Amino acid sequence: MSVQITATMVSELRQKTGVGLMDCKKALVESExxxxxxxxxxRKQGVSTAAK
Structure with a gap:
């Protein structure tokens, strides 16, 4: 079963991490x-600059 990724979810992840749209969307899809x-x-990919 696949979770629908919304623009809001991507936007929130972008604000937390400072990562580009497509990288955020891909990470959300992969993490369901x-x-x-x-x-x-x-972080494992070395893309995120998010602080804990």
Whole structure:
């Protein structure tokens, strides 16, 4: 079952991380909409500049 990723979800992740739209959307899709998992994934990729 796939979670629908909304523009609001992407926008909130962008504000937290400072990462581009497509990177945020991809991370959210891969984490099934879980923003904390998405942030972790972005950090592992070396993309995120988010502070804890």
């Amino acid at each position: 909409g879980d923003s904390e998992k998405a942030i972790t994934a972005l």
